Amino acid sequence: MKRSRSGFPVFFRSAVAVLAISGLAGCQSSRGLKVQETPLTLLYSYEIANGMARGRIMTEDLPPAQIFNIITTDRNALLAILAFRDKPTRRTLRQAGHKVEDFIGAVEQPTQPLSPALSGPILLPPPPTSDFMR
Numbered sequence: 744m745k746r747s748r749s750g751f752p753v754f755f756r757s758a759v760a761v762l763a764i765s766g767l768a769g770c771q772s773s774r775g776l777k778v779q780e781t782p783l784t785l786l787y788s789y790e791i792a793n794g795m796a797r798g799r800i801m802t803e804d805l806p807p808a809q810i811f812n813i814i815t816t817d818r819n820a821l822l823a824i825l826a827f828r829d830k831p832t833r834r835t836l837r838q839a840g841h842k843v844e845d846f847i848g849a850v851e852q853p854t855q856p857l858s859p860a861l862s863g864p865i866l867l868p869p870p871p872t873s874d875f876m877r
Contacts, residue, residue: 780836780837780840782827782831782836785824785827785836785839785840785843786824788840788843788847789820789821789824789843789846792817792820792843792846792847792850793817795847795850795851796813796817796846796849796850799813799850800813803854804854805854806854809852809854812849812852813846813849813850815849816842816845816846816848816849817846817849819842819845819846820839820842820843820845820846822842823835823838823839823841823842823843824839824842824843826838826839827839
């Protein structure tokens with residue numbers, strides 16, 4: 744860990760600062776937190792969901808139907824964001840927001856088990872014998 748001149752680790756100073764700011768932010772919300780959808784929150788949400796989808800597809804063994812669903816909802820969300828870019832109204836912003844929410848839902852959907860035909864052992868070629876290269 745990198746140490747500052749004061750000897751207190753930078754990580755802990757950063758953590759204390761984040762906790763203090765979040766504590767003050769909590770005091771500001773009197774009746775709960777209301778997040779107003781803006782074009783920037785829409786783009787940030789899409790980018791985060793896109794990263795979640797990439798990570799999930801790369802790390803988990805998803806069935807093809809679930810991968811297709813993630814790709815389809817990703818494309819629909821992107822098209823809705825582009826429609827908002829071309830015609831920025833409250834209606835298109837709301838529609839794009841719903842499409843991004845659908846995309847997040849598709850990414851967070853529990854893994855569906857593979858069909859028995861796809862979940863069997865992977866057939867590998869037999870290991871080479873000693874006189875294989877002779």
